[in-house]
Amino acid sequence: MLELKHIKKYYYVGDSVTKALDDVSVSFRQQEFVAILGPSGSGKTTLLNGIGRLDIYDSGDLIINGKSTKDFSEADWDAYRNNSVGFIFQSYNIIGHLSILDNVEMGMTLSGVPNQEKKEKATEALERVGLGPHMNKKPNQLSGGQLQRVAIARAIANDPEILLCDEPTGALDTETSEEIMQLIKELSAERLVVMVTHNPTLADEYADRIINFADGKILNDSNPYQENEAEDNFELKKTKMTFWTALKLSFTNLKTKKARTFLTAFASSIGIISIAIVLALSSGFQKQIDKTQGNTLAQFPVTISQTATKTTAQTYEKMKTSKSNKITAKLSQAEKATHTNKIDSDYLSYIKKLDPQLSKNVTYTYSTGMNLLSKQNGKVKTAQFSNSNSSSNDSTSQMTSAMSSSSGVGGSVYPSSSDNGAGFLKKHYSVLAGSMPKNENDIVLIVNRDNSTNINALKNIGMNVKDGQKLNFNKLVGTQLKIVSNDNYYKSTGSGTYTPNSDLSSMYDNSNNRTVRISGILRVKSKSSENILSSGIAYGDKLTQDIIQDNKNSDIVKAQKSSDSNVLTGQSVDGTTKKSLVSYLGGSTTPASILIYPNTFKNKDKVLKYLDKYNKGKSSSDKVIYTDLAGQVSNLTGGLMDAITYVLVAFAGISLVTSMIMIAIITFTSVLERTKEIGILKALGARKKDITRVFDAETVILGVSSGLLGVIIAWLATFPINAILKSMTDLSNVAQLNPIHAIILIIISTVLTVIGGHVPARMAAKKDAATALRSE
Ligand code: ADP
Numbered sequence: 001m002l003e004l005k006h007i008k009k010y011y012y013v014g015d016s017v018t019k020a021l022d023d024v025s026v027s028f029r030q031q032e033f034v035a036i037l038g039p040s041g042s043g044k045t046t047l048l049n050g051i052g053r054l055d056i057y058d059s060g061d062l063i064i065n066g067k068s069t070k071d072f073s074e075a076d077w078d079a080y081r082n083n084s085v086g087f088i089f090q091s092y093n094i095i096g097h098l099s100i101l102d103n104v105e106m107g108m109t110l111s112g113v114p115n116q117e118k119k120e121k122a123t124e125a126l127e128r129v130g131l132g133p134h135m136n137k138k139p140n141q142l143s144g145g146q147l148q149r150v151a152i153a154r155a156i157a158n159d160p161e162i163l164l165c166d167e168p169t170g171a172l173d174t175e176t177s178e179e180i181m182q183l184i185k186e187l188s189a190e191r192l193v194v195m196v197t198h199n200p201t202l203a204d205e206y207a208d209r210i211i212n213f214a215d216g217k218i219l220n221d222s223n224p225y226q227e228n229e230a231e232d233n234f235e236l237k238k239t240k241m242t243f244w245t246a247l248k249l250s251f252t253n254l255k256t257k258k259a260r261t262f263l264t265a266f267a268s269s270i271g272i273i274s275i276a277i278v279l280a281l282s283s284g285f286q287k288q289i290d291k292t293q294g295n296t297l298a299q300f301p302v303t304i305s306q307t308a309t310k311t312t313a314q315t316y317e318k319m320k321t322s323k324s325n326k327i328t329a330k331l332s333q334a335e336k337a338t339h340t341n342k343i344d345s346d347y348l349s350y351i352k353k354l355d356p357q358l359s360k361n362v363t364y365t366y367s368t369g370m371n372l373l374s375k376q377n378g379k380v381k382t383a384q385f386s387n388s389n390s391s392s393n394d395s396t397s398q399m400t401s402a403m404s405s406s407s408g409v410g411g412s413v414y415p416s417s418s419d420n421g422a423g424f425l426k427k428h429y430s431v432l433a434g435s436m437p438k439n440e441n442d443i444v445l446i447v448n449r450d451n452s453t454n455i456n457a458l459k460n461i462g463m464n465v466k467d468g469q470k471l472n473f474n475k476l477v478g479t480q481l482k483i484v485s486n487d488n489y490y491k492s493t494g495s496g497t498y499t500p501n502s503d504l505s506s507m508y509d510n511s512n513n514r515t516v517r518i519s520g521i522l523r524v525k526s527k528s529s530e531n532i533l534s535s536g537i538a539y540g541d542k543l544t545q546d547i548i549q550d551n552k553n554s555d556i557v558k559a560q561k562s563s564d565s566n567v568l569t570g571q572s573v574d575g576t577t578k579k580s581l582v583s584y585l586g587g588s589t590t591p592a593s594i595l596i597y598p599n600t601f602k603n604k605d606k607v608l609k610y611l612d613k614y615n616k617g618k619s620s621s622d623k624v625i626y627t628d629l630a631g632q633v634s635n636l637t638g639g640l641m642d643a644i645t646y647v648l649v650a651f652a653g654i655s656l657v658t659s660m661i662m663i664a665i666i667t668f669t670s671v672l673e674r675t676k677e678i679g680i681l682k683a684l685g686a687r688k689k690d691i692t693r694v695f696d697a698e699t700v701i702l703g704v705s706s707g708l709l710g711v712i713i714a715w716l717a718t719f720p721i722n723a724i725l726k727s728m729t730d731l732s733n734v735a736q737l738n739p740i741h742a743i744i745l746i747i748i749s750t751v752l753t754v755i756g757g758h759v760p761a762r763m764a765a766k767k768d769a770a771t772a773l774r775s776e
Contacts, residue, residue: 001028001029001030001064001065001161001192001227002027002028002051002062002063002064002162002192003026003027003028003062003063003064003227004024004025004026004027004050004051004060004061004062004063005025005060005061005062005063006023006024006025006059006060006061007021007023007024007025007047007050007057007059007060007061007062008021008022008023008024008057008058008059008060009021009043009046009050009055009057009058009216010058019043019215019216020043020046020216021043021046021047021050021057021216022043022215022216022217023060023217024047024060024216024217024218025060026211026218026221027224027225027226027227028192028194028225029192029225030161030191030192031188031189031190031191031192032188032192032193032208032209032223033184033185033188033193033195033206033207033208033209034192034193034194034195034207034208034209034210034211035195035196035197035202035203035206035207035209035210035211036048036194036195036196036197036211036213037197037198037199037200037203037210037211037212037213038198038212038213038214038219039198039214040198042213042214042215042216043213043215043216044166044196044197044198044213045166045196046216047196047213048164048166048194048196049769049770050062051085051162051164051194052081052085052087052162052164052683053077053080053081053085053769054081054087054679054682054683054768054769054770054773055768055769055770056768063227064080064084064234065234066234067234074687074688075238075687076236078238078239078682078685078686078687079111079236079237079238079239079685080236080685081682081683081684081685081769082107082110082111082158082237082239082684082685083111083158083160083236083237083685084160084161084162084236085160085161085162085163085164086154086155086156086158086160086162086163086164087151087155087164087165087166087683088148088151088152088155088163088164088165088166088168088184089151089166089167089168089773090166090167090168090170090171091171092144092147092148092150092151092171093151093676093679093680093683093773094139094147094150094151094154095139095677095680096139096140096256097252097253097255097256098139098249098252099136099138099139100126100131100134100135100136100137100138100139100142100150101119101122101123101126101135101136102252103139103150103154104122104125104126104150104153104154104157105118105119105122105157106154106680106681106684107154107157107158107684107685108121108122108157108158109241109245110239110240110241110245110681110684110685110686110690111158111237111238111239111240111685112239112240112242113158121157121158121159122153122157123135124157125153125154125156125157126150126153128153128156129149129150129152129153129156129183130149130183131146131149131150131153134146143176144171144172144176145172145173145176145179145180148168148169148171148172148176148180149180149183152168152180152183152184152187154684156187160191161191161192162191162192162193162194163184163187163188163191163192163193163194164194164195165184165193165194165195165196166195166196167196167197167198168180168181168184168195169181169197169199169202170197177202181202181205181206182206184206185206188208195207208223209221209222209223210222210223239685239686239687239690240687240690241686241687241689241690241693241694243693243697246690246693246694246696246697247697247700247701249694249697250694250695250697250698250701251697251701253674253677253698254698254701254702261702261705264663264666264702264706265702265705265706265709266706266709267659267662267666267706268659268660268662268663268666268702268703268706268749268753269659269706269707269709269710269713269749270655270658270659270710271652271655271656271657271658271659271660271710271749272656272659272706272707272709272710272711272714272745272746272748272749273710273713273714273717274651274652274655274656275649275652275653275655275656275745276710276711276714276715276737276741276742276745277652277714277717277718277721277735278645278648278649278651278652279737279738279741279745280714280718280735280736280737280738280741281648281721281734281735282644282645282648282649283736283738283741284733284734284735284736285644285645285734287736288731288734290600293599293600293601294427294599294600295428295526295532296630297597297598297599297600297601297604297630298361298424298427298428298532298597299531299532299630300628300629300630301361301363301595301596301597301598301630302595302596302597302598302604302607302608302611302626302627302628302630303593303594303595303596303626303627303628303629304341304343304351304593304594304595304596304611304624304625304626304627305341305592305593305627306340306341306343306592306593307338307339307340307341308338308339308340308341308624308625308626308627309334309337309338309339309625309627310336310337310338310339310625339623339625341624341625342622342624343590343591343594343624344590347614347624348590348591350614351594351596354596354607354610355606355610357603358598358599358603358604358606358607358610359596359597359598359599359603359607361414361415361423361424361596361597362415362417362594362595362596362597363413363414363415363541363594363595363597364541364544364545364591364593364594364595365413365541365544365591365592365593365594365595366541366544366545366548366583366588366591366592367580367583367584367592368544368547368548368551368583368584368585368586368588369584369585369586370384370385370483370544370547371483371484371485371486371489371500372384372385372461372481372482372483372484373481373482373483373484373504373507373508373513374461374462374481374482375462375480375482375508376462376463376464377464380504380505380507380508381462381504382504383460383461383462383481384410384411384460384461385410385411385443385457385460385461385536385537385539386410386411386456386457386460386536387410387411387454387456387457387460387534387535387536410460410537411443411457411536411537411538411539412446412533412534412536412537412538412539413538413539413540413541413544414533414538414539414540414541415540415541415595415597416437416440416539416540416541416542416543417540417541417542420436420437420438420439420440420442420540420542421436421437421540422436422437424597425437425444425522428524428525428532428533429446429522429523429524429525429533430522430523430525431520431521431522432447432451432473432520432521432522432523433473433474433476433477433520433521434473434477434478434518434519434520434521435519435520436519436520436522437519437520437539437540438519440540440542440543440546441514441515441516441517441543442516442517442518442519442520443481443516443517443518443519443537443538443539443543444518444519444520444521444522444537444538444539445457445476445518445520445521445522445536445537445538446522446523446524446533446534446535446536446537446538447521447522447523447535448523448524448535449523449524451523452535453535453536454534454535454536455467456536457535457536457537458471461479461481461537462481463476473521476518476521477518477519477520477521478517478518479517479518480515480516480517481515481516481517482507482508482510482513482514482515482516483513483514483515483516483547484507484508484510484513485512485513485514485550485551485554486550486551486554486555486556486557486585486586487554487555487556488501488507488510488512488513489501489507490554490555490556490568492555492559496559496563496567496570497567497568497569497570498555498556498559498567498568499568514546514547514550516539516543518537522538545589547586548586548587548588548589550586551585551586551587552586552587552588552589554585554586554587556585557582557585557586557587560578560581560582560585560587561582561587564578566581567581601630604628604630604631608626608628608631611624611626656748656752659706660752660753660755660756661756663699663702663703663706663752663753663756663757664756664757664759664760666702668760670695670698670760671695671760671761671763671764674764675764675767675772675775676772676773676775678691678764678765678767678769678772679767679769679770679771679772679773679774679775680773681694682767682769682772683769683773688765688766689765691761691764691765692758692761692762692764692765694761695757695758695760695761695764695765696754696757696758696761698757699753699754699756699757699758699761700750700753700754702753702757703749703750703751703752703753703754704746704749704750706749706753707745707746707747707748707749707750708746710745710746710749711737711742711745711746714737715737715742717735718735718736718737721734721735722734722735
């Protein structure tokens with residue numbers, strides 16, 4: 001059934017040639033017990049390995065059941081080892097980290113025998129070799145004889161036609177040797193057994209046929225056989241290890257080396273840890289920066305006022321002593337730098353077209369007064385939203401002060417054109433009582449973080465309060481004020497001048513009044529947004545716009561527009577003052593200033609670019625100059641943070657590369673360590689691919705666990721890091737590990753580890769079974 005034809009195998013070491021097999025030709029019967037006897041080094045093992053294809057001979061042919069194996073592919077040989085041959089070695093070659101049953105099942109596992117059948121066959125084989133009662137022990141709990149029985153059970157479990165034994169009793173005592181030989185003898189009743197030994201007594205006692213071997217040649221054969229030209233009736237079942245088997249094999253192996261596996265995973269997770277922390281920190285810092293940017297920009301919006309200061313650098317003129325007898329009239333530098341912006345309808349519509357993505361908030365302030373009346377305890381008083389200690393409630397003096405300050409009525413103005421200010425207010429303020437404004441007639445009271453607010457702001461809306469007095473929220477929320485239209489507020493004296501109505505009560509009750517209401521008390525959220533709106537009353541710019549709509553065609557406005565004197569005092573006025581008066585009375589739709597609140601510094605730059613574009617090609621007097629206070633504060637932060645992040649990522653990258661190299665080294669040592677196991681698997685018919693798979697599976701396990709470990713450690717590390725940062729910088733929760741980053745890092749860890757381990761795994765797979773088995 002098995003025929004060797006002119007098999008040669010030479011080993012070349014240096015200049016010397018060892019003819020391990022020197023043209024060997026021999027045939028074996030379907031059923032017999034052949035002992036190959038010879039001195040050590042005569043080539044017996046080489047012959048056996050050649051028959052079992054653990055080793056590749058140089059030339060010759062092996063004929064199995066009439067089929068030449070000359071054209072066998074790698075896969076054919078793998079299948080041949082798996083289906084047709086069983087090996088028994090001197091050193092047992094049991095895989096230590098697998099259970100006895102798993103060891104016996106391995107050959108069938110490789111050829112994909114179903115679990116149930118596999119288990120039955122393995123149990124049967126173990127019972128046959130007398131290990132029934134020891135089946136549940138681990139390999140390291142067995143004696144040498146018992147281990148050899150496991151090896152025999154493994155060899156016969158798949159019921160092979162050929163059993164190849166290499167000094168099966170070489171490591172056993174005499175008594176155990178007898179038992180093992182007896183067992184092998186029994187097995188030879190069903191198949192061909194070829195046993196290599198240097199022990200003539202054993203050979204004589206048990207073998208049917210003895211072949212004497214020396215120097216790679218057959219000396220004599222006690223029972224030679226000539227194979228008839230048989231039919232080619234040889235069939236092979238291909239082997240294939242599933243990735244699941246590979247995973248299990250790796251997993252049990254790693255399980256036996258828990259401490260080392262953990263250390264390996266930990267060492268290779270260092271790269272992941274550092275990258276995860278850098279990511280957590282930089283995204284936390286970015287959030288922090290965005291917040292700071294938002295707050296800074298809310299405090300220092302880009303401002304366009306009616307008068308601006310040119311930012312051209314102040315030059316120091318060198319003065320020469322003059323010899324002339326004349327005087328030169330000269331503007332001061334400050335006056336030269338003063339520029340009047342023409343905020344006309346052109347400019348306003350240009351601002352309206354500003355990309356709302358860049359700046360959701362634009363405030364228009366007006367120098368318009370409001371004819372405000374309050375009623376406390378039945379007493380009606382004139383009121384205002386101002387914080388200043390203006391005890392005078394006479395509108396004439398208000399008007400004079402209005403002309404000097406830019407805002408007409410005081411109080412803070414927030415952008416409210418699109419959403420009644422909700423977006424802007426929510427970002428920086430929290431509601432203490434009441435609610436956010438719901439329409440333009442809702443105003444709010446802003447309090448400091450200690451719930452204090454300016455006393456004058458309260459007095460000016462009619463509250464009777466003393467310094468330090470505490471007020472209930474509900475005393476303030478819902479407080480109503482009336483805004484009286486010009487036509488109801490001022491009455492003509494007949495001689496071209498106007499005077500405020502003195503009957504405040506009936507004015508208060510006029511049904512045409514606009515009622516404004518304190519809808520809520522708002523408190524600043526954080527220290528950094530403290531100066532956005534000053535404490536006191538705040539209202540949306542929409543309210544002023546509405547009042548201007550109400551009043552722009554009122555009698556007093558018309559009168560003021562056509563008169564060259566102040567219609568309230570009768571004093572004559574110049575053009576500029578007249579403009580201010582018209583504006584104060586609500587006759588001008590031109591805002592006193594425009595405040596643009598971009599959301600980030602980047603967007604601020606875009607806003608500025610947009611504003612600069614307007615000035616292009618315009619004469620210097622037509623240019624509109626803005627003030628960018630935030631620009632002077634900020635330029636640093638953004639770029640600096642980017643730079644720091646890059647440096648950190650670079651460092652983290654280096655540690656990732658380092659840990660990848662470490663993984664590669666560790667897999668490499670693991671491969672070296674498990675060379676013997678590779679040999680065993682190959683002897684059982686595992687393909688190259690299967691071997692690679694086992695190691696790939698191992699690196700997958702390592703990669704996933706080091707990724708997981710890294711992410712968990714990094715996540716745990718964010719707590720102390722945040723605590724330290726909090727104590728050092730007052731910033732809380734800076735380091736935040738994004739779950740998406742965590743998942744990506746685990747994937748990266750796995751992929752890198754597998755790549756790092758794949759090369760040594762491929763190298764392991766290429767090893768010859770015989771070479772691999774010989775390693776210790
Ligand atoms: P035996 O099994 O009879 O003791 P072997 O088959 O192991 O003999 O070895 C036969 C000869 O081939 C020995 O001289 C041995 O040194 C040599 N040999 C075996 N393997 C190698 C190898 N990988 N490289 C070089 N020489 C080898």
